[in-house]
Amino acid sequence: MIKYESQKVALHYIRLSLLLFPLQVVMGLWLAVNYGFTLPQALVDVFSFATARALHTNLLVAWLLLGFMGGTYFILPEECERELFSVKLAWLQLLLFAGAAVAAVVGFLFGWTQGKPLLEIPVPLDLVIVVAALIFIANVVLTIAKSAHRSLIQYMLAAGVTFLALLYLIGIPFFKNLNTDYYYWWWVIHLWVEGAWELITASLVAFVILKATGVERKVVEKWLYVETGLFLFTGLVGTGHHYYWIGAPDYWLWWGGVFSALEPLPIALMVADTWLHVRERKDKTVNPLLWTYIVGMAIYHFFGAGVWGFFHTLPPINYYTHGSQITVSHGHMAFFGAYALVNLTIYYYALPQFKGIKRYDERLGQWGFWNMCLSMFFLCLIFLIAGVLQTYLERFLDIGYMTAHSTMMFWFKIALGIGAWFLAGVVMTVWHLFTLRPAQEKA
Amino acid sequence: MTSGSAKTIFWVGTLSSALIFIALTVDFHRREPEFAHTDKITDQVVKGKKVWHKYNCNDCHTILGFGGYYAPDMTKAYYRLGEGNIIHVVMNPEKVYKDSFRKMPKLGVTAEEAKDLVAFLKWTAEIENRKWPPQDEKYVKAARAKEAQAREVPRTDLVLASCGGCHSFENRGRDVAGDLADLARSNTFDRETMIRFMLDPAAVSPGSGMPPQQLSREKAELIADFVIGLR
Secondary structure, eight states: OOSOGGGHHHHHHHHHHHHHHHHHHHHHHHHHHHHHSOOOHHHHHHSOHHHHHHHHHHHHHHHHHHHHHHHHHHHHHHHHTSOOSOHHHHHHHHHHHHHHHHHHHHHHHTTOOOOSTTOOSOHHHHHHHHHHHHHHHHHHHHHHHTOSOOOHHHHHHHHHHHHHHHHHHHTSSOOSOHHHHHHHHHHHHHHIIIIIHHHHHHHHHHHHHHHHHOOOHHHHHHHHHHHHHHHHHHHHHHGGGGOTTSSOOTHHHHHHHHHHHTTHHHHHHHHHHHHHHHHTOOSOOSOHHHHHHHHHHHHHHIIIIIIHHHHHHSHHHHHHHTTSHHHHHHHHHHHIIIIIHHHHHHHHHHHHHHTTOSSBOOHHHHHHHHHHHHHHHHHHHHHHHHHHHHHIIIIISOOOHHHHHHHHHHHHHHHHHHHHHHHHHHHHHHHHHHTOOBOOOOO | OOHHHHHHHHHHHHHHHHHHHHHHHHHHHHHHHHHHOGGGOOHHHHHHHHHHHHTTGGGTBEETTEEOSSBOOOTTHHHHHHHHHHHHHHHOHHHHTTTOSSOOOOOOOOHHHHHHHHHHHHHHHTSOSSSOSGGGHHHHHHHHHHHSOGGGSOHHHHHHHHHTTTOEETTEEOOSSOBHHHHHHHOOOOHHHHHHHHHOHHHHSTTOOOOOOOOOHHHHHHHHHHHHHTO
C-alpha cells in the first residue's frame, strides 16, 4: 500500500540495517566474554578488545544511520506528495555507504584505523562517506524543493540531515593537541545524539504519529517546534558536561552542569505529547504493537538518556563516575531507548506497507519487544553495579586497580547471559520484521 | 500555546544556546595554552600521538576519561609508571601480563615509537584537568616528590612513585603484580640481590615479567631496605 514507487528504495536501507543490528549485539557479547574470562594471549594478539569494540560501536552507528536514511526516504515522498528526486542517487548512496562500511570492517580486522574511539574509520573511507552524505542531502533537498507543499517536517529533516553531515567533517582531521581533539570529538558524538539525530528522529516520529493517530498536523508540528527547540537549547551548551576533565576553564562545570540537568525536560515533554496523541488517536487501532513501540520508545528514552544522564552529568558525581562502567550503563540504555527503538518503530510503521498488509500477526513482535526491553534494563543494571563497585573501590576508597577491576569478571559473566537474552529478543524482532504476514481474522 | 509562540521557543532556544556555545568555544581556545601547555607540544609529542592512534590504544584505554573502559586510564600514566616502564610494557605486554586476568595484545611497537609515545603521555599527564582521574592523583604527588631528592621524600611516597604502578603495599598501589609484603616474604633475596633484581629482573630471575627499573643506586637501596623491612 505504499503510495509512491520511489519509497521502495527505503526497503533496502531498512533490510541492511536489520542485518547489522544482530551483528552489533554479537560483538557486544564478545566484549562481555573479554571482561568475564581471561583469554589466551594468542587470541588477544589477533583479535583484540579494541578491534571488537570498534566493530561493536561502528555497527551501531551504521545500522542507526541506515535506518535514518531509509526512514527519510520512506516518509519524504508522502510528505512532499511526489516521488523522490532520484532513486538512482539513493541507490548510489546506499552502495557507497555499504561499501565504505564493509571496507571499514575488513580494515579494522587488519589494524587499519584512525584510532579515535567511535570515529575509527580511516580518512579515505571517511571521504567516501562524505560523498554518500552529500548525495543524501542533495536528494532530500531537491525532493523538497520540487514539492508543491511546504511543511515543518520537511524543513526539520533537511536541517537534521545537513547538520549531521557537517558535524561528521569535524571528526576527520588530525589534531596535534589531545585536548582540542576531544573538544571537537564531542561536536561529532554529542551534537549528533543531542542535536542532529534528535532533529531527524523527532521529524520521523512526528510523521509516524501524524499518520498513525490522525491527530491534527498543526498540533503535531507545534510539539515538534517546542521539543526540538528545547533539545537544541539544552543540548548545545550541554556539550559542556564532557569538558569537565579535559583541561578547560572552570565555567564549564556550571554551563555543562546546568544545561545538561535540563536535558531531560524535552524528553519529558516528548513522553507527554506521545501519550496524549496516542490516547486521543482518531483512527482505529490496527496494530497495537506500533503503539507499544511508540510509547515504549518515549519512556525508555526518558529513563536511559534523561534520568540516567541527569545523575551522571552532575559534576560532583561525574568526578567519580566519568569513564567507568557507569558510563557503559548510561550509554547502552540511552542508545537503545533513544535510537534503536526509534528505528524499530519506523520499521514497524513502514514494512507492513511494503507488503500491503493492513493488520499483521504481531505475536512474535511483542515477544521481541518485551524480551529486548526487559533484558536491556537488566543489562544496564548489571553494568551499573559493576560501575558502582569499580568507582567505589578504585576512586572512593582508593584501593588498587586489580581489586577494583577483577570484581568485574563476575558481573560480566552475568552480563554475558543477559546479553544472550537480549540477542534472542533482537533475533525475534528482526525475524518478525522480515517475515510479517497478515493476521488470521477471527471467524 | 499558539504555533507562533512554539516557533519563537524554537528559534530563541536554538540561537541563544548556539551563541553561548560559540562564545565559550572562542574563550576555550584563547585560554587553552594555560590548561594544555600548548607551547610544550613538540614534534615528538605529535609523533607520539600518532602512535597512540596507529595502534588504536584508545579503544581499550581511556584518556581524559574517554575511550574503552577495558584497560587503565592513560591521562596520568606517565606519573604512574614512568618512562622505562611504559616502554617495557608496550613492547613486551605478553611478558608483563602473562599472569594477568586481562591481557594486552602484542602490537609490534618499535623502540622509537615507544619513546614518542612516552613524550605524548608525558605532555598529556601535565594537562591541568582538575586532578582527574581521582585514583591517580597520589602518583602525581609521589612522582613529583620523587623528582626532588630521594632522601627528603617520605619513604612511602618514594616506593609508591617507583613501584605503585604495578605493586601494592599497605593498601596503596595498583596490585597488578602482587603486594610487596607478600613478595618480600616469599623470596629470599638479600639486599644486594634485591637491588640487582630491580635494576635487571630477568638477569636474576629468568622469565620475570617485571620491567628493568631506571633507578639511581641511592633510590634502589632505599626501596630495597623498605621491602626487606616488610618481611
